Structure formats: C-alpha cells, structure tokens
Amino acid sequence: MTFENEHLLPGQIGHFFVLLSFITSIVAAIAYFTASKIDLENEKEPWLKIGRGAFFLQFLSILVVFGCIYHINSNHYFEYVYAYKHSSLELEPKFLLAGIWEGQEGSFLLWSVWHCILGVGVILTAKKREAPVMAIVNTAQFFLTIMLLGIYVFGEKIGSNPFALTRNELEGPIFAQANYLSYIKDGIGLNVLLRNYWMVIHPPILFLGFASTLIPVGFAFSSLISKDWGGWIKPVLPWTLLSCLTLGVGIMMGGKWAYESLSFGGYWAWDPVENASLVPWLILVSALHCMAIFKATGNALRATYFFTILSYFFILYSTFLTRTGILGDTSVHSFTEAGMIVNILISMYVLGITLPMFFLYFKNFRSIPSIQREENISSREFWMFIGSLILFLSAIFIIAVTSLPVYNKLLGTNLADPQDREFTYNKVMVLVAVILGLITGFGQYLKYRNTGTKYLISKLAWPLGISIVLSVVLAIVYPIEYTTKGPGFLGAIYAALFACIFSVIANAAYLKTVLKGNLKAGGGAIAHLGFTMMIAGMLISSGNKEVISDNRATGLYIPFEKDPTGRFTENPMENLTLLKGVPTQMGRYTVTYLDDVESPMEKTRTYYHLHFQRKDKDGNVDEDFMLTPDSYRMKDNNLSSNPDTRHYLTHDVFTYVSTISIKNEEKDTTAFKINEMAIGDSGYYAKGYFVLNDIVKNPTNSRFNFSPSDTALMADITVYSNDSTSYKAYPALTISNQEINFLDDTVVTQNIHLNLGGVTTDKKFKIGIKESNKLTDFITVKSYIFPNINLVWAGLIIMACGFAVSMVRRAKASKLISYIVIGFVLISLIYMFLFANT
Amino acid sequence: MKTSSIVILVAIAATIGAILMYSVDFSTYDSIGSAQEKQGQYVHLIAKLDKSKPIQYDALIDPNYLSFYATDSLGASTRVIYRDVKPPELEQSERVVLKGTMNGDVFECDNILLKCPSKYKDEKIQTENPVTQY
Numbered sequence: 001m002t003f004e005n006e007h008l009l010p011g012q013i014g015h016f017f018v019l020l021s022f023i024t025s026i027v028a029a030i031a032y033f034t035a036s037k038i039d040l041e042n043e044k045e046p047w048l049k050i051g052r053g054a055f056f057l058q059f060l061s062i063l064v065v066f067g068c069i070y071h072i073n074s075n076h077y078f079e080y081v082y083a084y085k086h087s088s089l090e091l092e093p094k095f096l097l098a099g100i101w102e103g104q105e106g107s108f109l110l111w112s113v114w115h116c117i118l119g120v121g122v123i124l125t126a127k128k129r130e131a132p133v134m135a136i137v138n139t140a141q142f143f144l145t146i147m148l149l150g151i152y153v154f155g156e157k158i159g160s161n162p163f164a165l166t167r168n169e170l171e172g173p174i175f176a177q178a179n180y181l182s183y184i185k186d187g188i189g190l191n192v193l194l195r196n197y198w199m200v201i202h203p204p205i206l207f208l209g210f211a212s213t214l215i216p217v218g219f220a221f222s223s224l225i226s227k228d229w230g231g232w233i234k235p236v237l238p239w240t241l242l243s244c245l246t247l248g249v250g251i252m253m254g255g256k257w258a259y260e261s262l263s264f265g266g267y268w269a270w271d272p273v274e275n276a277s278l279v280p281w282l283i284l285v286s287a288l289h290c291m292a293i294f295k296a297t298g299n300a301l302r303a304t305y306f307f308t309i310l311s312y313f314f315i316l317y318s319t320f321l322t323r324t325g326i327l328g329d330t331s332v333h334s335f336t337e338a339g340m341i342v343n344i345l346i347s348m349y350v351l352g353i354t355l356p357m358f359f360l361y362f363k364n365f366r367s368i369p370s371i372q373r374e375e376n377i378s379s380r381e382f383w384m385f386i387g388s389l390i391l392f393l394s395a396i397f398i399i400a401v402t403s404l405p406v407y408n409k410l411l412g413t414n415l416a417d418p419q420d421r422e423f424t425y426n427k428v429m430v431l432v433a434v435i436l437g438l439i440t441g442f443g444q445y446l447k448y449r450n451t452g453t454k455y456l457i458s459k460l461a462w463p464l465g466i467s468i469v470l471s472v473v474l475a476i477v478y479p480i481e482y483t484t485k486g487p488g489f490l491g492a493i494y495a496a497l498f499a500c501i502f503s504v505i506a507n508a509a510y511l512k513t514v515l516k517g518n519l520k521a522g523g524g525a526i527a528h529l530g531f532t533m534m535i536a537g538m539l540i541s542s543g544n545k546e547v548i549s550d551n552r553a554t555g556l557y558i559p560f561e562k563d564p565t566g567r568f569t570e571n572p573m574e575n576l577t578l579l580k581g582v583p584t585q586m587g588r589y590t591v592t593y594l595d596d597v598e599s600p601m602e603k604t605r606t607y608y609h610l611h612f613q614r615k616d617k618d619g620n621v622d623e624d625f626m627l628t629p630d631s632y633r634m635k636d637n638n639l640s641s642n643p644d645t646r647h648y649l650t651h652d653v654f655t656y657v658s659t660i661s662i663k664n665e666e667k668d669t670t671a672f673k674i675n676e677m678a679i680g681d682s683g684y685y686a687k688g689y690f691v692l693n694d695i696v697k698n699p700t701n702s703r704f705n706f707s708p709s710d711t712a713l714m715a716d717i718t719v720y721s722n723d724s725t726s727y728k729a730y731p732a733l734t735i736s737n738q739e740i741n742f743l744d745d746t747v748v749t750q751n752i753h754l755n756l757g758g759v760t761t762d763k764k765f766k767i768g769i770k771e772s773n774k775l776t777d778f779i780t781v782k783s784y785i786f787p788n789i790n791l792v793w794a795g796l797i798i799m800a801c802g803f804a805v806s807m808v809r810r811a812k813a814s815k816l817i818s819y820i821v822i823g824f825v826l827i828s829l830i831y832m833f834l835f836a837n838t
Numbered sequence: 839m840k841t842s843s844i845v846i847l848v849a850i851a852a853t854i855g856a857i858l859m860y861s862v863d864f865s866t867y868d869s870i871g872s873a874q875e876k877q878g879q880y881v882h883l884i885a886k887l888d889k890s891k892p893i894q895y896d897a898l899i900d901p902n903y904l905s906f907y908a909t910d911s912l913g914a915s916t917r918v919i920y921r922d923v924k925p926p927e928l929e930q931s932e933r934v935v936l937k938g939t940m941n942g943d944v945f946e947c948d949n950i951l952l953k954c955p956s957k958y959k960d961e962k963i964q965t966e967n968p969v970t971q972y
Contacts, residue, residue, distance in 0.1 A: 393851050397858050404864065414867040416882035419937075424862050573902035575923050639926035658923040659897045780901040780923055 003167070004179045006079045007072075011163035014068030018161070021061035021112075022145040028054035029138035036131035036225060044131070051134060052123060058141065059116040065148070066109055069100055069162055078184045081169040082106075082162045088189025090602055098199040099190045101207075104323065104342065105162040108147040110204060114211035115141050122215065125811075129235060132225060133218030136353065140214050143349045147342075158344060192604075192632040192640045197836060198257035202250065206277065209247025210315055213284060215239040217312045217357060220305055224360040229368050230301060233291050238811035240288050240308075241523075245803035247281045249829065252534075252796045256833060259789070261642050266542065267792065270425040272327045275402040276318030282395035283311040286388035292524075293381045296448045300385055302368050305361050307392065313354045314399065320346045326405050378453070380446035387439045394432045398425065423485060430492045433535050437499025440528040441506035445514070463509045467502035474501075480543040497539045503532035520818075523809060527802025530795045537791025548587025549576035549655075549783040575658050578610070579749060580777035589614050589623070589653075593779055604632050608657055608779055612646070629781070631657045651787040659780035672753070672768030676760050685752055685771055688721040690729075695765060704732060704743075711735040715756045715767060719747050731756040731767075793833040801826050865937070870914035873940045883936040883945065885910045887928060895924040908934065908945070916940070920947045927952050 031051035038044040072080050073087040074096045086099035086106070100106035119137045126133050150161030166184070167175040174180045190199070219236035223229060252267075254274060259267035268274060287307035293300040321327055323342040375382040401424060404415055418424045445451070445459045471494070480493055507529035511522045519526070550573060578584050578593040585591075592611045599605035607630040614623040627644040643656030675683040682691045694716040698706040706712045714732035721727070729745040731754045744755045757766035804825040808818035868881040887893075888907035895904045904920040906928070918936060928934075931952040938947035 389847065389851065393855065396855060400855070401862055416865040416867050417937075418863045418865055419880040427861075428858055573900075573921060575897075575901040577897050577901045579898075659901060659926075661897070778898060780897045782923075 001178055003079075003181070005181045006165075007075070007077045008079075010068045010071050010077070011080060011165070014065050014072075014163045015161065017061040017064040017068070018145065018148045018163075021058045021065065022142070022149060024054040024058035024061065025138050025141040025145050027051075028058060029135055029142055032131050032135035032138055036135055036222070048131060051131070051138075055116075055119060055123070055134065055138060058138075059120070062109065062112050062116055062145075065162075066100070066113060069106060069109070070097065072163075073099055076187065078187050079166055079181055080162075081164050081166045084166050084170075084184065084187045086187070086190060088187040090186075091189055091195075094200045095190050095195055098194065098203075101203045102190055102194060102199075103162070105148055105160055107203065107207065108144050109162070111207045111211055112141060112144045114204075114208045115144070115214065118212055118215055122218070126219075126235065129219060129222040129232065132222035133215065136218035136221050137214060139352055140349070143345060143352060146348070147345055196257065196261050196642070198253060198260070201832065202253040202257055205246060205253055206250030209243065209250040209277075209281075210319075212239065212243040212246055213280060213312050213315050216243065216284075216287065216308045217353070220308050221357060221360070224305075224357075224364055227364070227367065230294065230298070233294050233301075233304065234810075237288075237291055237295070238807045240284065240291060241803050241807035241810060244281065244285055244288055245800055245807065245825070247277070247284065248803070249796070249800050251277050251281060253832075256793070259786075260645070266545070266786075267789075268538070270398075270422050272402045272405075273322050275398050276314075276321045279395045279399045279402075280311045280314040280318060282391045282398075283307050283314060286392045286395075287311055289384045289388040289391075293384050297371075297379075297381045298369070299371050299375065299381055300388075302365065302370055303385070303388070305368065307388070309354065309357045309361060312357075313350070314395075316346055316350050316354060317399075321402070321406075326409060376450040378446065378451040378456070380443060380448050380451070383439050383443045383446060387436065387443065390432060390435055390439075394429060397428055401425065423489075427485075427489060427492070430489070430496050430539075433496035433539070434492070434499045437496060437501075437503045437532050437535070440532055441499070441503035444507055444510045444525050444528065459509075459513070460506065463506040464502065467498065467505045470505070471498040471501055478540075478544075480540070482543040493539055493543055497536060500532040500536035500539065504529050504536065507532070519805065520809060523802050523804075523806025525802070526805055527799050530798030530800070530802055532795070533798060534792050534795025537788060537793075537795050541786050541789045541792060544787045546587070546785040546787075547574045547783070548589065548653075548785055549574060549781055550587075575780045575782050577659075577778050577780045582749070586783055587785070591781075591783075593777075596779075599630070602632070605630055606633065606660075610644075610655065610781070612653070627653070627655050629655050629657050631660060633660070649790060651785055652789050653783070653785055655781050655783040657779050658782050661778045672755055672757070672770045674757060675767045675769065676762075676764040677767050678764050681764075683767065683769065685750070685769055687723075687750055688719065690717050690719040690754075690769070692717055692765065692767060699730075699732075701730070704730070706734075713756060713759075715754075715765060717745075717754060717767070719750060719752070719754075721750055725749075729754045733758065790834070797826065797829045797833060800829055869912050870908070870910045870916050870945075871912060873945070874914075874916070876940065878939055878941065880937070880939050883908065883910070883916075883934075883938075885916075885934055885936060887931055887934060888915060889929070893924070893928070897923070908936065916945045917943060918945045918947050920950055925950055925952055 028051050031047050031054060035044050035047035035051060038047065069082060072083045074093065076083060076087055076089055078084045078087075082103060082105065086102050087096055091099065101110050115137055119134060122133050122137065123130055147159040148162060149159040150164065151158055167180060174183045177183075216236050216239055219232040219239065223232035251274070254277070255267035258269065258274075284307070287304055290300040290304040290307055294304055320343070324346075375385070404417065407413060408415060441463070442456070442460055445456055474497070475494065480490065480497070482493060483490060507525045510525045511517065511519065511529075515522050515525070576584065576586055578591060580593050580595070583590045583592045589612045591613075594609040594611055596606050596608045599607065607628050610627045610629070612623065612625050612627060613621060616622050625646050627646060629642060629644040631639050631641040633639055639657075639660065641657045643654055645655070646653040675681075677683060677692045679692055679694055682689050684690075692715060696714045696716060698708055698710050698712050699714045700706060704712070704714060712732055712734040714730050717729045717731070719727045719729055727747045727750065729747055731745040732743040733756050734741050734743065740758070742755055742757070744753050746753050751771060753768075753770040755768035755770070757768045759765055801822060804822045808821050813821065865880050865882055867884055868876065870883060870885060873879075873881045873883055885908035888909045891907040893904070893906040901923055902921045904922070904924045906918055906920075907915055908918050909915045918938075920938075925931075928950075933953040935951040935953070936945060936947045937949040937951075938945055940946075
C-alpha cells in the first residue's frame with residue numbers, strides 16, 4: 001500500500017546525514033588519535049588532514065540534520081513522529097525552533113552543534129594541541145550521534161531516530177489506511193508550560209555551557225599523553241573561562257525562567273535538575289582557580305587535572321539524573337521518557353571519556369610536578385586554594401543530597417526528600433556564602449607567595465569599615481524578616497549578607513585603588529564583585545519575599561468546616577479568590593478582577609485583567625497598574641498559568657492565576673422570590689437577611705446617575721449576612737417609552753440577585769430575591785512581592801562580564817575583539833535579563 | 839603544598855561532609871498503614887486518588903482548603919487535607935506522592951506531586967472523524 005501525501009524525502013536526507021555524521025565522527029576520532037601519537041610533523045600532517053576533513057564533513061552533516069528537522073517541524077509534516085510530538089499549526093517560528101530541543105533527540109543534536117562550533121575554534125587556535133583535543137571532541141560526538149541512530153545492539157535499542165514515521169511508531173487503526181494523514185489534523189506541539197521566551201534561549205546557552213566543559217578535558221588529555229605537564233594551562237584558561245561564563249549564565253537563565261513563569265515562587269528551589277547543572281559549574285570554577293594558581297606559582301597542578309576531569313564527569317552525571325527518569329518522584333521537571341536508552345548512552349560516554357581520563361591521571365599522578373613547600377598563609381594562592389576547596393566541598397554536599405534517588409535504586413532503601421528541602425541546602429550554603437564572601441573580599445588584596453600585614457591592613461581598613469557601617473544601616477533601615485527558621489539562621493543570613501557586602505565593596509575598591517581603574521586586568525575582581533552581589537541579592541530578595549495574597553487579611557475567608565484534627569494550622573493560606581468586579585484588599589493593594597479575554601492566536605489561552613491600586617492615608621492614588629496573567633486551559637480542565645509581573649527598580653509585584661472558575665453554560669432557572677415590603681421591612685435569604693432602607697426617585701449615586709427628567713425608582717437595600725458582614729445593593733427600575741426596564745443588582749459573595757419589581761396596590765414595594773447556586777465568575781490568584789530582585793540579575797551580568805574580561809585577556813585577543821566580546825556579553829545579557837520579557 | 843597537609847585537609851573535609859550528611863533529615867516513603875504508625879512524623883505517601891469518594895474544594899469559600907481520599911496499593915485509605923489550591927490535574931492523576939504528616943485519621947499534606955499519564959504514551963492520535971469501522 002502506498003500512503004498518500006507523505007513527504008519522505010526530507011526524512012531520507014536527514015537519516016542519510018545522521019549516518020554520515022556517525023561515520024565521520026569515528027573517522028575523525030581515529031585520525032586525530034593517531035595524529036596525537038605521532039611526533040614527526042610530516043608523518044602527522046596527513047592524519048590531521050583526514051581528521052579535519054572528516055570533522056568538517058561531520059559539522060556539515062549535523063547542520064543538515066538540524067535543517068531537516070526544522071523543515072519537517074515548520075511545515076508540519078505530521079507523518080514524522082517528531083513533528084507530530086513537537087510541532088503544531090499554531091506555533092510561532094521561535095517555538096517551532098524550541099520544539100526541536102524539547103525532545104531528547106533534538107537536545108542532543110543541539111549539544112552536537114555546539115561541539116562542532118567549539119571544534120572549529122580549537123582547530124583555529126590550538127596549534128600542536130589540535131590533534132589530542134579534537135580526538136576527545138570527536139569521541140564525544142561519536143557518543144552523541146549514537147543518540148540519533150536508533151539501532152539495536154545486543155537487543156537493546158540505542159538512540160532514537162528523529163526521522164521515524166508516525167505510522168511506524170504509534171499504533172492506531174487509521175494507520176492501516178492510505179489516507180491516514182488526512183485524519184491527523186494537528187500535532188501535539190510544544191508543551192504549553194514551555195511556550196516561553198526562555199525555552200528559546202535557555203537550552204542553547206546551557207548546552208553551550210555543557211559542550212564547552214569538554215574542551216578543558218581535551219587539553220588535559222593533550223598534556224597527559226605528551227607528558228608535558230604544565231604547558232596546557234595557558235592555552236586552556238580562555239576555554240575554561242568561556243565555559244564558566246556560558247554554563248553560569250545558562251544556569252541562571254533557568255533561574256530567571258523559573259522566576260518568571262514556572263510558578264515555583266522563586267528563581268531557585270534546589271530542584272535536582274537545577275542542582276545537577278550547578279555542581280559541574282562549581283567544580284569547574286574550582287578548576288579555574290587552580291589553573292590561575294598554577295600559572296602564577298606552579299602549585300596546584302594535580303588538583304587542576306582532578307577538578308577539570310571531575311567537572312566533566314558531573315556534566316555526564318547530571319545528564320544521567322535529568323534524562324533517565326530516575327528523579328521521577330523528587331523533581332518537578334525532569335525528562336521521563338526513554339530512560340534505558342539514555343542510561344546506556346551515558347554509561348558508554350563515561351566509560352569512553354571520563355574513566356580513561358581518570359586512569360591516565362592516576363597513572364601519571366606521581367609524575368605530575370607538585371611543589372613540596374608549604375604555602376605561606378598570607379599568600380594569595382593559599383586562600384585561592386581554600387576557596388576552590390570550599391566550592392568543591394559544597395558541590396559534593398549538593399550532589400550527595402541530590403543523589404538520594406540513586407541511593408534508593410542502588411541500596412533498595414526508601415528514603416525520601418527531607419521535609420524542607422530548600423532549608424536543608426540553605427542552612428549549609430549560607431555558611432559557604434559567608435566564607436566565600438570573606439575570602440573573595442580580602443583575597444584580592446593578597447599577593448602571590450606572601451603579603452605584608454601592614455599593606456593588607458592599610459588597604460582593607462576602608463572597605464571593611466564601609467561594609468560594617470552599610471550592613472548595620474541595612475539591618476536597621478531594611479531588616480531581613482525571615483524569622484521562620486529561628487534566630488540562628490537569621491544570624492547566618494546577616495553574616496552572609498555582611499560578607500557579601502564586604503566583598504562587593506572590597507572588590508570595587510580594589511579595581512579603583514590597586515588597579516587604578518585598569519579594568520582590563522580586573523576580570524577576577526569584576527567576577528567576584530558580581531558573584532557576591534548576586535548572592536547578596538538572593539539573601540535580600542528571598543529573605544524579604546512577601547506573599548500578599550494572604551486570605552486571612554481579607555474579609556472573604558470563611559472556614560466552612562472546622563479542622564477535623566481540632567488544631568489551628570500554621571500553614572500560610574497563600575491563595576486569594578477574586579470575584580469578578582469586586583475590589584479586594586491584597587496586601588497594600590486593592591485588586592479588582594475586571595474581565596478576561598481569550599487569546600486570538602491560541603485557542604486555549606485566556607488573559608485576565610487585574611487592576612491593582614494602592615492609596616495612601618488620604619486616599620490619593622499612589623500606584624495604579626494593570627496585570628494580565630494568563631492561563632492555558634487544556635482538555636480535562638488542566639490549567640497551566642503564566643504570571644504577570646509589575647517591575648520596579650526596587651521590587652517586582654508578581655501574580656499568577658492558581659484556579660479559575662468553570663464556566664457553567666446551563667441556563668439559570670431559579671425564579672425570583674417576591675417580597676412585598678414597606679420601607680424599613682426586612683426579608684430573609686439562606687445566609688442572612690436584608691433590609692429595605694429607602695426608595696429613591698431619580699437617584700444620583702455610585703451606581704446610577706439619573707437626571708430629574710427621568711422616571712426611575714431605586715431601592716436602597718442593605719444585606720446582612722450570617723457571618724456579620726453587610727453589603728449595599730441598589731436594584732432599580734426605569735420607565736421609558738412606556739416600557740419598564742429592570743436594573744437588577746447582585747451581591748456576588750452571597751450569590752444573590754435583587755430586583756425591584758414595582759409598587760403594590762397597598763403602597764408596598766415588590767422586592768424580588770433570587771439565590772443562585774450557579775458559580776460566579778472568579779479566579780484564585782497567588783501574589784508575591786520580590787524586593788531587590790534586580791540585584792541578582794545585575795550581579796550575574798557583572799560576573800559574566802568579569803569572566804569575559806579575563807577570557808579576552810588570557811586569550812591575548814586584540815583590543816577590537818576584546819571590546820566586541822565584552823560589549824556583546826554585556827549588552828545581550830542586559831537585554832535578555834532586564835528587558836526582553838517584560 | 840605537602841602531601842600530608844592535603845591528606846589532613848581531605849580528612850577534615852570528609853568529616854565535615856559526614857556531619858553535614860548526618861544533619862540532613864531524610865524522610866521516608868511509606869504506605870498509609872506504616873504512616874499511621876508513625877503519627878506526626880514527616881513522610882512521603884505513595885497513593886492513588888480515591889475517585890469513589892468526594893473531592894471537597896470550593897475556591898469561593900476557601901481557596902486554601904482541599905480535602906480528598908487516597909488509597910494505596912495495599913488497600914488502605916485515608917482522608918487527606920491540603921491547604922493550597924487544588925492541583926488541576928488531580929482527577930486525571932494515576933498516582934500521587936503526598937508529603938506530610940499523619941494526624942489521627944487525617945493526612946495533613948503540604949505538598950502534592952502528581953504523576954499523570956505521560957503526555958506522549960497515552961496520547962491517541964487526535965482525529966476529527968474517529969474511524970469506527972474497526
């Protein structure tokens with residue numbers, strides 16, 4: 001049978017180039033390995049040529065594969081299962097692109113693309129180290145392209161082909177028909193949770209970070225096989241800095257994304273997925289510092305090798321944790337499909353690269369030179385090494401706690417996350433912040449080998465004094481109000497805050513007084529300043545985060561059932577229900593849910609207009625703004641929300657929709673119950689009673705504005721509910737052109753409608769009341785204020801610029817290139833973090 | 839740096855690490871029965887939503903109060919109270935991981951992790967005219 005309307009050509013082309021890239025990666029790896037074993041130039045050259053040729057062919061193949069997948073996804077060829085899963089008709093081009101790396105295959109492909117681009121950089125700059133570094137790069141490429149193969153080895157399927165056809169992968173009766181494609185109207189598309197600006201930018205940068213950590217391993221390999229122990233440090237430094245820069249920025253982009261949209265209530269939740277990428281970064285930063293120590297003093301070479309190889313091991317371990325579904329119960333956003341495939345792949349990867357590297361390292365351990373002289377305690381290298389060690393230990397602590405599911409698997413235990421996961425990490429990491437803040441503060445002023453005490457005191461006195469004063473002022477003017485974990489933890493927060501402030505000031509002063517504003521040489525100081533500013537921002541914004549949607553603060557909260565355990569709960573009640581059109585007090589704001597609008601583009605998306613207003617004591621409006629959070633309502637009533645945020649320089653007001661009312665299309669059939677009442681009479685309804693205060697002719701008030709020439713009557717009614725709240729209601733009737741129009745009024749919280757039905761013969765008034773159990777329009781929101789969050793992002797940007805400054809300096813880049821690189825990092829990060837998504 | 843000082847540093851590090859790990863108060867995965875024996879202790883329950891019993895949630899009355907019943911694979915059942923909004927996919931979930939403490943007959947839960955049918959595995963091809971002749 002031939003199937004109708006299929007487009008098989010792009011898939012065939014794509015699959016051919018997958019195979020080609022697989023073969024060329026083997027050829028390139030072998031050629032480069034061979035070349036790296038040969039010392040004679042003229043014998044080496046032919047192997048290098050083969051290696052380069054195969055590598056560039058591979059690069060081309062990977063690009064063609066990428067292009068084919070994009071072509072298939074953007075043209076919605078749902079005969080391919082990848083397009084069916086990751087593309088849909090409504091997606092914009094940027095989300096079609098993001099759809100590629102939503103799946104396992106596409107994300108490994110992205111990783112490959114970066115390996116290739118970095119590989120070109122290595123070929124252009126690494127000179128005699130090209131062969132061994134590229135041997136490692138191509139070995140890694142070999143493992144990544146396996147992921148795209150979809151072949152069977154020993155009965156296990158290895159990898160999965162991104163060009164597999166829907167009719168072969170899914171089961172269903174329609175696939176027996178030649179015209180099955182006409183039944184597939186649309187694909188699943190990008191998961192609505194991921195339809196976000198950051199899904200487009202965060203994975204590429206993070207994968208660049210992942211891919212770049214391979215290059216230092218390649219350089220370590222080049223030195224281990226040639227037994228040229230120290231020579232690799234100088235050329236590897238810019239690469240390591242690039243890696244620290246991109247991985248660090250990639251991780252924090254994830255944090256920004258979480259902060260903006262995933263509604264975890266913050267930028268960092270110590271989720272295993274976050275930890276898994278933080279740990280290699282911490283160890284890589286340790287390696288970076290050891291490299292700098294070696295370059296200046298000849299110390300710490302053994303540690304440099306160790307940290308370099310270990311950080312790559314943790315890149316692979318993190319891939320294992322996040323891709324194999326082992327985190328299942330502990331993480332909110334890990335991949336879960338394709339567990340076994342990735343397991344095998346990563347095992348091979350570790351066996352293929354990390355283990356041999358560790359083997360080479362330990363085999364040569366004794367030969368790697370180390371200086372048998374005690375470091376002076378006043379030397380810079382001593383404290384840099386202590387700092388590296390602290391980073392390394394904190395990484396080990398984080399990964400030891402995060403690996404809990406792995407212990408359960410290996411040992412068969414049933415341990416689970418601690419009750420307060422964030423606090424488990426925070427109580428340790430806050431101490432790490434204290435130490436790192438202090439070390440990065442005074443460490444900058446130390447000189448290699450030893451430092452005079454007088455010099456140190458004279459330089460440090462001012463920064464120390466200023467930061468003590470600043471910290472005390474901060475504690476008085478803007479105290480941290482995080483008391484839930486007791487005074488001990490609060491004290492630790494203050495200590496960390498002081499240490500970070502000290503470091504920011506000391507580094508700034510260092511740039512000014514010691515380097516005399518020579519920023520070129522100040523990459524380290526800039527990065528340290530940024531890092532500690534970021535930590536200070538985290539301490540302040542998390543410490544003083546405020547939930548303003550606390551239900552208890554409003555009159556709306558009515559406990560409808562006593563707690564069966566008979567005790568009062570201390571749980572904060574962080575969600576607040578807003579009835580349509582009813583202004584509700586939320587923290588310092590009066591919030592009104594005005595209306596909702598359906599998105600014209602995406603069928604399941606609704607925008608909610610919330611009006612925020614803050615008045616001062618005299619009733620003058622201080623703040624007035626609209627927030628428009630939105631939600632996707634999927635089939636089965638699933639809800640996925642995107643928050644909206646009002647940004648201020650000093651704080652963000654952050655609101656998202658946590659529940660929406662289910663629209664009831666049924667007709668309201670309840671009838672009005674008519675009460676004949678004189679002025680001053682009262683009537684009853686299920687939850688209370690109401691009083692007719694007055695009847696006004698042609699009224700002018702908040703609800704109506706009649707002129708004396710109109711014919712209108714309005715009832716002034718007060719409704720008293722059983723919970724001793726009262727409401728005003730003004731139903732009215734008007735007569736125009738001899739027709740009576742009824743203007744009913746509603747008391748939404750009581751679900752009652754009031755109607756003025758006319759005048760009876762005995763001068764009473766007909767007041768109709770209708771109680772409806774029909775759901776009223778409402779949404780439930782959660783709302784936070786994050787103070788000084790911009791310190792976090794600003795700190796990150798400064799840190800990234802510090803890495804960039806060091807990188808161009810270590811790479812001995814020309815002035816023009818240096819400016820371009822640093823300018824690019826600065827401007828793009830400022831744009832992405834502070835402007836792009838607001 | 840001398841080898842001896844490195845060894846000492848590593849030993850100190852290992853001790854600190856061990857103390858830190860010891861300080862981490864891991865919880866456990868439990869069945870409803872074993873959680874009932876550990877009254878007041880923080881546990882993780884792996885259970886299923888009992889669809890035969892009512893789910894009580896009314897955001898108009900209190901958006902921070904959800905009550906439902908859960909059963910586990912051993913057949914035990916408990917009432918669960920969760921003081922937050924109802925997770926929208928609760929009814930569709932195959933399995934729930936409930937974090938909290940057992941108080942008498944009621945499980946006071948402060949975190950719910952839903953395991954929903956995988957987005958892809960369970961997805962039937964969406965067609966506008968389902969084929970019925972088979």
